[in-house]
Amino acid sequence: MKEIMVRAIYCEMLGYEASFSYIHAIKLAQQGSAIEKRVGYLAVSLFLNESHDLLLLLVNTVLKDLQSTNLIEVCMALTVVSQLFPKDMIPAILPLVEEKLTNPKEIIRRKAVLALHKFYLIAPNQVQHIHSKFRKALCDKDPGVMTASLHIYLQLIKNPDSYKDLTGSFVAILRQVVGGKLPVDFNYHNVPAPWLQIQLLRILSLLGKDDQSTSELMYEVLDESLRRAEMNHNITYAILYECVKAIYTIYPKSELLEKAAKCIGNFVVSPKINLKYLGLKALTYVVQQDASLALQHQMTIIECLDHSDSIIKRETLEVLFRITNVKNVAVIVEKMLDFLKNVFMEPDILFLLYVGCFPLLSDTYSPNNEWFIQTMNVVFSLGGELMHPDIPNNFLRLLAQGFGSEEEEQQQLRVFAVDSYLTLLESDTAHLPQRFLQVISWALGEFSYLKDGLEPCKVTKLLAKLLDERNVTSESRSWILSAMAKLSAGPGAAALALQVSERYSSSLDTVLRQQALELLHLSQDPELHARFFHLWHVQVDSSLSFLDSFVSEALSQGAAPYKAPHQRQEELRQEKALSLEPYSISLPVSLSSCSITDRQSPTLLSMSSSLSGNSNELKAGSSTLKLEGVKRVWGKEGYLHQQDAVEEAAQVEEAATPALPLSPQQGGAESQQTHGDLTVVEQEKQKLASSLFVGLGSQNSTFLMGKSDSTSQQFRRKTRAADSTSSGVSERSSSSSHSSCSDFLHNNLLEDSQNSLNTQKIGVSNGTHEGPVTQSFQTTSKETSPFLDAGMVLVQPCSPQTELRDFVQPGSSGITQTSLRSQFPPELSQLPHSDISLLSSDHSLSLSACRAYRDDALLFVIILSNCSQSSTNGLSVQLDCKHIFETFSTLIQVEPHTQVTVAGSVSYRAVPGHTQTLQFTDKLFLTDFIRPLTLSTEEYGKLWLSFSQDVRQNLKLIQGEGDPLRATLSALKEQLQLHIVDIIGSEGIVACRLLPDSPCLLHCRIHGGSLAVWLRSPLLSLPDCLLYYCQKTLEEC
């Protein structure tokens, strides 16, 4: 029988039906010998679930076994009880289980505690009375029982107030555990009872939440567990993570927070993907308290965005979302969209995305309407039907109300929307989701008049086409019809509307039929249309004064005076104390009355009941209101002036509103208020995150281990442009001093150049030529930065700056090294620089270039010389931006690059009206971007551990007099600009950085006759590339 049962379990696992054996399993548990019983119980626990009827048959067996004298049988019974037991039968066995809490055997005590835990989970009120026994279990001398009791406490303490007195005990237990007071066999990988520790940490964090005095008790022990947990195994990371979580949950203490932040740092930079994930997860809640932490890990975050594992990406987006602000929203949203396109649909992310759009909108200084509309289009078409209904509703409200910006901008936004929707409708509409179609039709109906030269007829035609599409649902159709009703005034549109309404007035769908008829009437009677929509759009007599006489008449005839609905509800509630609460809560004041009024009209009743969406209900309601709204001022309750006014107002503002959390009665006011809230929150975020980006931008980067990559490309391009501006400015000021020393300027050229200067609109009074040149560079770079005009994101370059300096030095016909050197700008001549090399020349102009090495940048100097005697004007320099603008470190990530090519051209006019161009190319080497990195040995050690990219190679040693290691390293230092951190015995450590701040560490050791070099860097191929140069240098020595 036992064998058969085992087979049955196996069959069930493979997915075959074996329900016939269930009863046999119970029988086996009941009647079999001890061995069979065991299998029987196992089978029962696997086959049945809590609600299964057969489970009742087991109760008796369990009862019997609990009373057994055989230890094993009791254990089995307790095991099955703690896995599944019918809720109703708990009282039957509860006394027996309780009794087991005092059993001398710890295994039985432990299982009894867990059984009670199970009971607590399924029926908490049945174990209320034994809380004192739980306390006893907590103080059990066996750590196993104590651990088990913590499960119960973790559940209990979800409601912490009555357990604050236990904090001391928990802290004491944790201290003991951390101190290694438990028996050794509770250790796991040399960590004392990690599960116990984590359980305790969680309990503590629950206890200490928002409670300073309780939190103070635990600071010390938290600090200790942080200290004790050495980074060596996953399990310690698990504890650390829990510790950090606890520290951030309880009442904050700056000292601990600091340590925790450091811990998270270790997680995030860890090469282990699991730790990275946890680090990001920790960041998501930490950045809300302290965004500067995200700043520190900016580069890692950016790197994680491009991670191949989507879960990491997701988590990163979540972090990013939390630091969204005006400046970075475009980029973050773009990232999210990318993610959405690649991964299956996630309504969550969509929601994030939508919320993420707000900051940009709330900023009145730089609203980027077009971008917003485009993004929303993508969101709508990607989101499809999965999207949260709030999103389209809110969006429409935004369109209708604007977001507190000026009228002009609002109109602009609407025009953008109309434009983009028209284009969408003109193309294939089959793939557009229904919700998007609804949004489109509403927006077109409402705002297409704003666009000049757009015939309503054309829009109506498009809508009619849409109406006939097969896959459009009737819900969307009714949206489209009401849009057509709004547009039906125009001459061409009326005819079309007639057609449409004829077709749909026989529709089986009552809603559609109703709307078609409305459309018919409205399109036929332009006066009605005008009056109606005029009324609609502009104003409502909110006091309904024209009805006063009617009211007074009614009153004089004995009608009851009007009472406001809340008043009535109050009275009702007083009358019968029965719970009317759900009504009073869900239908606050005017909403309730509003919906009641709606119900008055039978047509409306049918309409609203036939429609599903909440939003649509109102929408449809409003469209009929248009026809008969004015009449229905009187409801069952009497005079409705107040509510109606609000109702109308609300509808004017947002025909399709009610976002669930907002009650329409407060309509605009509330939405604006929430908006206000949002801005306040956003401002705060902005403050944090702008500090984030400004911090990032500050060149003297505090974090060296950053890795720049293509993600922030947009940033970078932009900033480059910005930077070139600033360099342009400095250029001009510096050039004024320079030009005075370049006294061999030809006068005629000077004049010409001034002309060109004027065309470029730069007033450089002393007439040097740098102005136009820089300027033209600026313009080119401007073109490459699509976001510049939006005035967004200001990150300083994290890349080698390529400041362009051009000096046109005409007239010096014979170009020699010396003459060139004399032309070399004095402020650059102090910098180390490469030889000036002639790149190209023609009969009138020659172009040379050189590279000057500044500490934080590489300056690429272009020197132009006029070698003819005639004047040259219309000079402009173009650089092939692609290579310049991509940073070296970006390049290096894609594939190992040891050099980049710079290409460009100079165009000028030697003869008026005849433009000539001079092409040139030059190469920039990796070594040009390498700078020494000054570090202490300790810092080196830390950095070393945090890097993942790892390359080892044996290199040639330089055999000279003295120490070969020293000689080799100093050769490397000279050639490659490395920094020797330390030399200890036969080992040396060397550090350098790739501009701007990608470090690379070298560990060199004499091994046999060669130099064993071990390179580490956060950048993928930097070690390889650097190694190539080391090799080359040493070969040459």
Added chain:
Amino acid sequence: ARACRSDSRREDFSRTPMMQFMLLFSRQGKLRLQKWYVPLSDKEKKKITRELVQTVLARKPKMCSFLEWRDLKIVYKRYASLYFCCAIEDQDNELITLEIIHRYVELLDKYFGSVCELDIIFNFEKAYFILDEFLLGGEAQETSKKNVLKAIEQADLLQEVCCSLPSSLGGVARCHERQDVSTARSSQTE
């Protein structure tokens, strides 16, 4: 979003144990062991199993051991040809779950000598017994390896002879598999 997600879930899920279920399946997607700590219908169980097995098998070895699935967090780890897969809630600690899996593997290893997939196929009821001693009702019951094994041994003493294993069949394949399990293990334990 996470905050609001977990808020909304707190209501319904607060009464669930830490671990919702545990699945063991082979690289071919065959289920080897399943343990459910939350009541679900058979149909749901099958659906979840099918979806999860597909999702997990599709993941590359270098990828993260955690994934978000529906509103659960899945923690999985591969040992030789077997995938161990646990479902926990979002606010639970993923790493410690990973270590629970590891501890379970250690226990199996200790019990079977040097465990391989075939041990679990032919003695899956034993594997269940061990699991029941280690995790009970979705919570860690006993974290001391020694105590768990002691409990199992005591229970086994009752079973004088165990003949459920057709050893002639398992023998050859077992030697083969065992080797790759132990190499995998050594790398896992670091």
